[in-house]
Amino acid sequence: MSLLNKDLEQLQTASNFKFSATKVTDLGASEYTLVVIACDTSGSVSDYHDELEKMLKTILKSCQHSPRKENLMLRLTTFSDQLSETHGFKLLDQIKESDYDGVIQIGGMTALHAAGVDAVESATLYGRQLMGNEILANAIVFIITDGAENASGGITAGRINKAVKAAVTEETLESLTVVLVGVTRDDKNLGQYLETFKNDAGITQYIDIGTATPGKLAKLAQFVSHSISSTSQALGSGAPSKPIAFSV
Amino acid sequence: MEIGSTHRVCQDYALTSPESYHQYPTAIICDGCSDSENVDVGARILAHIAMLSANVIPHSQPLVVGDFIIQQADRVIQMLGLDRTALDATLLIAVAQDTGRVTINMWGDGVAVIRSAGRTEIIHVNFPSGAPAYLSYGLSKSRTEGYANEFGLKRVVTIIRKYDTEQTPSVLERQDTEVFKPLAWTTCAPEYVLLASDGVNSFEDEHSVAIDYHQIVRELTAFKSLTGEFIRRRMNFFNRKMRKENNSHYDDLSIAGISFEQPRAETETAQLDGGVQPVAGCSSGMAGADGQICGDGPR
Numbered sequence: 001m002s003l004l005n006k007d008l009e010q011l012q013t014a015s016n017f018k019f020s021a022t023k024v025t026d027l028g029a030s031e032y033t034l035v036v037i038a039c040d041t042s043g044s045v046s047d048y049h050d051e052l053e054k055m056l057k058t059i060l061k062s063c064q065h066s067p068r069k070e071n072l073m074l075r076l077t078t079f080s081d082q083l084s085e086t087h088g089f090k091l092l093d094q095i096k097e098s099d100y101d102g103v104i105q106i107g108g109m110t111a112l113h114a115a116g117v118d119a120v121e122s123a124t125l126y127g128r129q130l131m132g133n134e135i136l137a138n139a140i141v142f143i144i145t146d147g148a149e150n151a152s153g154g155i156t157a158g159r160i161n162k163a164v165k166a167a168v169t170e171e172t173l174e175s176l177t178v179v180l181v182g183v184t185r186d187d188k189n190l191g192q193y194l195e196t197f198k199n200d201a202g203i204t205q206y207i208d209i210g211t212a213t214p215g216k217l218a219k220l221a222q223f224v225s226h227s228i229s230s231t232s233q234a235l236g237s238g239a240p241s242k243p244i245a246f247s248v
Numbered sequence: 249m250e251i252g253s254t255h256r257v258c259q260d261y262a263l264t265s266p267e268s269y270h271q272y273p274t275a276i277i278c279d280g281c282s283d284s285e286n287v288d289v290g291a292r293i294l295a296h297i298a299m300l301s302a303n304v305i306p307h308s309q310p311l312v313v314g315d316f317i318i319q320q321a322d323r324v325i326q327m328l329g330l331d332r333t334a335l336d337a338t339l340l341i342a343v344a345q346d347t348g349r350v351t352i353n354m355w356g357d358g359v360a361v362i363r364s365a366g367r368t369e370i371i372h373v374n375f376p377s378g379a380p381a382y383l384s385y386g387l388s389k390s391r392t393e394g395y396a397n398e399f400g401l402k403r404v405v406t407i408i409r410k411y412d413t414e415q416t417p418s419v420l421e422r423q424d425t426e427v428f429k430p431l432a433w434t435t436c437a438p439e440y441v442l443l444a445s446d447g448v449n450s451f452e453d454e455h456s457v458a459i460d461y462h463q464i465v466r467e468l469t470a471f472k473s474l475t476g477e478f479i480r481r482r483m484n485f486f487n488r489k490m491r492k493e494n495n496s497h498y499d500d501l502s503i504a505g506i507s508f509e510q511p512r513a514e515t516e517t518a519q520l521d522g523g524v525q526p527v528a529g530c531s532s533g534m535a536g537a538d539g540q541i542c543g544d545g546p547r
Contacts, residue, residue, distance in 0.1 A: 028476020030484055133472045134481040236484075 004087040004099055011129075013121035014166075015159070017114075020088025021126045022073065024133045027091075031136035032073050033232040034089060034123045034173075035063070037224070038115040040145040041078040041104050045183075048212040049104040052144075055217040057100050062225035064092045068232040075122065076100075079115040080107020081151050089126055109151035116143055116160040116201055120167060120178060128172040138174040138240070139167075140231040142224055143203075146183035146212070148193050161202035175240035177231060181220065182208045207246040219246070260445050260502035261291040261337075265299055273344040274302040275504035277358060279445040281336035281382065290325065290334035294383075297321050298341050307343040307351040310430040314339075314355060318383050335384035340443040344506050350441050352433045356380035359461065361442040361469055362435050370408040370465050373431060374446075377402065381427035392428060401425040408462055440474055440507040447501030454494035474507035 008020035037056065045052060056076065063072055069092050076086040086103050087095065123139035130137045149157075160178075167176045180203045182194040191208050198206040207223070209216045223246045234241035263276045278295045280287025297320045305313050321335050338356025345351065352360050352371075357380040360371040375381065377399035385391040403424050410417035435441065444465070451459040467486055471478050483503065490496070 025473065025475070030477040030480035134485045136484055 002085065002087065004090075004095075005085070008088045008090070011122075011125060013118065013125050015117050015121055015155075015163075017083070017118040017121060019075065019085055019118070019122040019126075021075075021122075021129070022089055022091060022094075024129055024135070027130075027133075027135065029071050029135070031235050032071050032130060033068070033228065033235055034073050034075070034126060034137055034139040035228050035231075036075045036077070036119040036123055036139070036141045038077045038079060038119045038141070038143045039104070040080070040110060040112070040115075040147065040183075041084075041107050042080040042110040042147055043106060043108055044110075044146050045104065045212075046106045048217070049106060051212060051214050051217045053100060053102070053104050054214075055221045056103060057097050058218065058221035059224050059228075060092075060095060060097060060100065062221065063228060064095075066225075066229055066232070068229065069093075071232060071235070072228065075119075076103070077115065077118065078103065078105065079111045081109045081111060082107070083111060083114055083118055089122075110145065110147040110149060111151040111153075112143070112145050112147070112149035112197070113152035113155040113157055113160060113201075115145075115152075116141075116157075116178075116203075117155055117163050119143060120160060120163040120176070123176065124163065124167040124170065124172060127167070128170065131172045136174055136235060137172075138176070138231060138235050140177045140179065140228060142179050142181060142227075144181040144183070144220075145194070146185070146190075148190065149197070157197050157200035161200060164202040174235060174238060175231070177205070177227070177240050177243070178203045179224075179227065179243075180206045182206065183212045184208050184210060185212075186210050204240075205243045209246070260447065260500040261288070261295045262502040262504040263295040263299055264504050264506070265302075272302050272346070273506050274299055275342045275441070275443055275506050277338070277340040277443045277445050277502050277504050279338040279356065279358065279447070279500065279502070281333075281380075284331075284333040284336040286330050286334035287337055289328070289330065290321070290384075291337045293321050293324050294318075294335060294337055294339055297324070298339060302341070302343045307341065307353060308432075308434070310353045310432045313341075313353060314383055314386070314430055318387060321384075322387055332384060332387055335387075336382045337384070338380050338445065339383050340445075340504075342441045342443055342504075342506055344441075344508075348437045348508075350435050350438055350506065352435070352441065352443070353430045354432070355383040355430045357446045359442075359444040359446070359448055359465060360433065361440075361444070361465060362433070363439045363441075363469070364435065364437065365439070366413070367409060367411045368469070369410075370406075370462055371431075371433065372406040372408070372461060374404045374406070374449075375399070375402070375427070376404060380446075383430075386428055401427050403427045403431075405431060438508060440471075440505055442469060442479075442503060442505040444468065444503045445499075445501055447497055447499040450497045450499035450501075451490070452496055452498070459495065468503060478507060479503055479505055 005020040073089040075089045119141045127137040184190045230241040261278045278291035280291040362369045379399045407420045448461045
C-alpha cells in the first residue's frame with residue numbers, strides 16, 4: 001500500500017478492484033464531488049511524461065484554490081499493464097504537490113478497460129458509502145490515454161458501460177460524468193477507435209487533444225479543472241453539469 | 249433553512265459560531281414576523297447581536313441578555329432608518345459554557361431538542377393566540393399593552409420526554425402569562441442541543457393534512473453522526489424524503505444546533521463547526537419566566 005494511502009480505508013469494488021478512501025467518519029461536509037483521474041503510463045507516454053506530471057500537479061493546485069475545495073475529493077490512478085493507485089479518495093488539503101513527484105512510472109501496455117471499470121466502480125462504491133451516511137455525492141471521472149486497450153485480461157468496454165449504468169440506476173451518486181481524453185497525435189485510426197470505445201463504454205464525453213505539447217496539456221489541465229468545478233457546483237441540483245467544451 | 253411555500257423571502261435566520269471564532273459555541277434561530285416589514289434584515293441583526301452577547305453576558309441571566317440584545321439591535325435598526333417593527337422576530341439561543349453546561353433562552357415560539365445520554369426532550373413553545381410575544385415588544389409600552397389587549401397573555405410549553413428504555417414518552421404541558429419574559433433551560437453534557445423555528449408546525453402531507461410537529465422533529469433529529477455539517481446532511485435527506493412523499497410546509501423552517509459527540513463540540517445550522525469539553529453528570533431543568541431554575545433532576 002502506498003504511504004499516501006496511510007490512514008485511508010481499504011475498499012473493494014464489485015469487480016474486485018481495490019481502492020482507498022477517506023473514512024466517512026473523518027468527513028465533515030454534507031456533500032462531496034468525487035474526482036477520479038486515471039492516467040495512462042504505458043510506454044508511449046514516455047515522450048511527454050514530465051509534461052503529464054506537470055499537468056496533474058496543475059489540476060491539483062487548481063482544485064486546491066477552488067471555492068469548493070472543501071467539497072472535493074480526488075483519487076489518482078495510473079495504468080499500463082497494471083493498475084496502480086497513486087492515492088485514494090482524499091480531501092485536497094491532504095494531498096501535497098510533491099506527492100505527484102515521479103508519479104508517471106512508465107510501464108508497457110495499456111489496460112484501458114480495467115482502468116475504466118476501476119475508476120467508475122470506485123466512485124460508485126464510495127458514493128454509496130457516503131450516501132449511507134447522508135452525504136450527497138456526485139462524481140466525475142477522467143480517463144487519459146494515448147493508446148488502445150491491450151492489457152485488461154478480457155475486460156470489455158461493455159463492462160465499463162455496465163458500471164456506468166449501475167451507478168445511474170442505483171442513485172447513490174447524484175450524477176456521474178465520465179470523460180475520455182485521447183492523446184491521439186492526430187492519428188485518425190486511434191481517434192476513431194477511441195470514439196467507438198466512448199460509445200461502447202457509455203462514456204459521457206470524448207475529447208481529442210491531438211499531440212501532447214506543453215501548451216495543449218496546460219489547456220487540458222484547465223479543462224479538467226473547469227469540469228471539476230462545474231460538476232461541484234451542480235451538486236445538490238439533482239442533475240449533472242453541462243459538459244465543458246474543449247478547444248485547442 | 250427552508251423557505252415556506254407561502255413566503256417569497258425567507259424570514260428565518262439561523263446562525264452558529266464555533267469555539268474557534270467565539271469563546272462559547274452558540275446556536276441561534278430568529279424567525280421574523282410575516283406581518284412586519286424588513287424582518288429578514290431585522291432577524292439577521294438580532295441574531296448577530298445575540299451572537300455577540302454570548303461572549304459578553306452570562307446567558308444564565310436571560311433578562312439582562314434580552315435587554316442587551318434588543319437595545320443594541322434597536323440602535324442598529326434606527327441607524328438603518330428602518331422601523332423597529334423590523335425586529336419583530338422570535339429569538340432562540342443556545343450557548344455552551346466551558347463547564348459543558350448549555351443554556352437555552354427562548355423569546356417567542358419554537359422548539360428546542362435536548363439529547364442527553366439515554367433520553368430526548370422536545371420542548372415546544374406555542375402561543376395559542378397565533379401571535380408570539382416578541383422581544384421587540386419590550387421596546388415600547390404601547391406595544392406590550394396592545395399585544396396584551398389583542399392577543400391575551402398565554403404561552404403554552406409542552407415537554408415531551410422520552411427515555412430510550414421506554415416505549416412511550418411522557419408529556420408535560422405548562423401554561424404561563426409572563427409572555428414577554430424568556431423561557432430558559434440549562435442542561436449539562438448533552439449529546440446535542442437543537443433549536444428549530446415554529447416552521448416545524450407547518451408541515452402537511454399531500455392531502456393537506458397537518459403532520460404532527462414531533463414527527464417532523466423525530467425526522468430532523470435522525471442524525472447518522474454529529475460531526476461537521478450534521479444538520480445540513482440531515483436536512484438534505486429530510487427534504488428528499490418530504491419531496492418524495494409530496495409533503496410540504498407553508499412556513500419557513502430553520503434549525504441550529506450544538507453537538508458534543510467528539511471531545512470537541514460542533515455547532516451547525518447549515519454551516520459552521522466548533523468545540524467545547526463536555527462535563528459528565530448533571531440534570532436538565534426548566535427555568536421560570538423570571539429566570540429562577542426549577543430543575544427536575546436526573547432520572
